[in-house]
Amino acid sequence: MLSTHTTRETDRPMTRTERVHVALRMAILEQRLAPGARLPEDMIGEAFGSSRTIAREALGRLATEGLVELKPNRGAFVANPTLEEGRGIFVIRAALERAMVRQLAGRIDVETARTLHQMVEDETRLAEKSDVEAIRLAGEFHLYLARLCGNPLLERYLTEIVSRCSLVMAIYGRPHSADCGAREHREIVEAIVAGDFVGAGNLMERHVEEVATRAQLGTRAEVDVRSILAEVAAQVP
Amino acid sequence: MLSTHTTRETDRPMTRTERVHVALRMAILEQRLAPGARLPEDMIGEAFGSSRTIAREALGRLATEGLVELKPNRGAFVANPTLEEGRGIFVIRAALERAMVRQLAGRIDVETARTLHQMVEDETRLAEKSDVEAIRLAGEFHLYLARLCGNPLLERYLTEIVSRCSLVMAIYGRPHSADCGAREHREIVEAIVAGDFVGAGNLMERHVEEVATRAQLGTRAEVDVRSILAEVAAQVP
DNA sequence: TCTGTCAATATCGTATGCAATATAAGACAA
DNA sequence: TTGTCTTATATTGCATACGATATTGACAGA
Numbered sequence: 211m212l213s214t215h216t217t218r219e220t221d222r223p224m225t226r227t228e229r230v231h232v233a234l235r236m237a238i239l240e241q242r243l244a245p246g247a248r249l250p251e252d253m254i255g256e257a258f259g260s261s262r263t264i265a266r267e268a269l270g271r272l273a274t275e276g277l278v279e280l281k282p283n284r285g286a287f288v289a290n291p292t293l294e295e296g297r298g299i300f301v302i303r304a305a306l307e308r309a310m311v312r313q314l315a316g317r318i319d320v321e322t323a324r325t326l327h328q329m330v331e332d333e334t335r336l337a338e339k340s341d342v343e344a345i346r347l348a349g350e351f352h353l354y355l356a357r358l359c360g361n362p363l364l365e366r367y368l369t370e371i372v373s374r375c376s377l378v379m380a381i382y383g384r385p386h387s388a389d390c391g392a393r394e395h396r397e398i399v400e401a402i403v404a405g406d407f408v409g410a411g412n413l414m415e416r417h418v419e420e421v422a423t424r425a426q427l428g429t430r431a432e433v434d435v436r437s438i439l440a441e442v443a444a445q446v447p
Numbered sequence: 448m449l450s451t452h453t454t455r456e457t458d459r460p461m462t463r464t465e466r467v468h469v470a471l472r473m474a475i476l477e478q479r480l481a482p483g484a485r486l487p488e489d490m491i492g493e494a495f496g497s498s499r500t501i502a503r504e505a506l507g508r509l510a511t512e513g514l515v516e517l518k519p520n521r522g523a524f525v526a527n528p529t530l531e532e533g534r535g536i537f538v539i540r541a542a543l544e545r546a547m548v549r550q551l552a553g554r555i556d557v558e559t560a561r562t563l564h565q566m567v568e569d570e571t572r573l574a575e576k577s578d579v580e581a582i583r584l585a586g587e588f589h590l591y592l593a594r595l596c597g598n599p600l601l602e603r604y605l606t607e608i609v610s611r612c613s614l615v616m617a618i619y620g621r622p623h624s625a626d627c628g629a630r631e632h633r634e635i636v637e638a639i640v641a642g643d644f645v646g647a648g649n650l651m652e653r654h655v656e657e658v659a660t661r662a663q664l665g666t667r668a669e670v671d672v673r674s675i676l677a678e679v680a681a682q683v684p
Numbered sequence: 685t686c687t688g689t690c691a692a693t694a695t696c697g698t699a700t701g702c703a704a705t706a707t708a709a710g711a712c713a714a
Numbered sequence: 715t716t717g718t719c720t721t722a723t724a725t726t727g728c729a730t731a732c733g734a735t736a737t738t739g740a741c742a743g744a
Contacts (some may be wrong), residue, residue, distance in 0.1 A: 225727080284735090363532070462697085497698080612686045
């Protein structure tokens with residue numbers, strides 16, 4: 211059994227808004243809904259057998275998560291963050307995750323430590339088998355750490371940020387670049403367990419930055435409509 | 448003129464939801480609405496001459512900001528964060544503001560530097576005159592730095608966090624404790640302008656932590672009903 | 685052929701009505 | 715007096731209707 215960590219005990223049967231919300235989030239993160247796609251309230255309501263009220267609220271939440279853009283009197287669109295926004299998101303992520311592991315360092319009981327090691331183990335094993343699974347597990351790892359902090363706001367922010375990062379990587383990342391590097395995760399876990407909060411913080415900060423650069427976020431230039439038009443024009447005989 | 452920095456050019460005449468939203472936020476932060484107070488949609492809609500739809504949406508936004516708590520099928524209440532949540536919020540704030548000034552260090556043009564010095568000047572001058580004004584200016588200072596980063600998400604998070612901090616301090620802080628310390632601000636500005644990103648980061652991190660401790664967030668114990676009852680019982684003859 | 689104006693359409697912003705749910709109050713028995 | 719059951723009330727959850735707004739396409743004029 212690989213992902214006991216992901217089970218979220220839904221005591222409440224999940225409100226309709228929530229259902230639509232998570233379904234749309236999934237679809238966007240899996241790129242089944244392409245960035246820039248229109249998301250009319252009517253269409254969503256119809257698709258889920260609900261009214262626009264539900265669709266509207268779900269879209270509102272997705273907008274605060276940064277996954278959709280809400281243009282007043284125009285409608286909702288799947289977000290299409292610029293490369294610069296993407297970099298900004300990773301900056302915040304690095305800062306939050308640094309603080310997170312610093313706080314965690316030396317405050318992990320043996321049971322939790324075992325779980326963390328197990329997660330890294332699973333990641334390593336899956337790294338060569340299934341890309342998509344490995345990426346999912348890597349995300350789980352970061353979110354699990356956030357949960358351990360016992361800081362609800364930190365957890366919320368990190369959940370949101372991880373979503374945004376996934377979207378940015380889906381847009382700008384090259385294939386396979388999203389791997390989180392199980393080895394880096396292992397080093398971080400070891401630093402945390404050892405109580406080395408400075409080392410853990412630095413490792414995590416560097417880790418996040420490297421994920422960003424591996425995704426080519428540092429090198430690829432902003433898509434410039436003008437230059438593309440020039441290219442296209444040049445190809446016309 | 449003290450606060451040109453606060454002018455937000457509202458190109459759009461501000462939607463009704465927004466109006467209710469900011470009005471309620473003000474009221475909560477000024478403690479005109481006490482923590483724990485009920486906020487029925489009907490009542491709010493009536494008060495603002497709008498329908499429940501508007502009130503509902505405003506409450507939803509305030510909930511994501513952490514200023515109101517939304518209990519399903521029960522209603523909305525002014526948030527009443529625990530002391531522990533309050534500490535967690537300051538942890539995040541320290542992390543974000545550290546990253547913020549590190550990014551800013553050495554990237555400030557002379558015009559902006561002048562503005563920053565002016566803000567610190569104003570704070571110093573008002574520090575002895577008007578408490579409430581000084582506190583407001585201090586908040587402006589932090590938010591202005593966030594705006595300078597050009598990172599929309601960072602700006603949003605920090606706005607949200609500053610609100611939450613205000614609420615926490617209103618609940619748990621002792622009077623006058625919220626002063627941000629204009630001298631600390633001056634040191635930070637100087638480090639930023641000098642391009643000393645390590646120093647600026649450390650100063651800011653410490654500064655936020657000290658604001659938290661000055662507010663007694665580090666010392667005061669959680670209110671424990673049991674112990675209070677014991678005290679009361681002991682006083683009974 | 686190009687550009688400006690206008691109508692048609694699609695979609696959102698808002699109000700309101702009805703059903704569902706949770707709390708609170710009251711009655712009653714132990 | 716206390717515990718439990720029932721009923722009443724307050725309030726939200728959700729759907730729908732109507733007016734407001736932006737975009738699209740057609741058409742007239744240059």
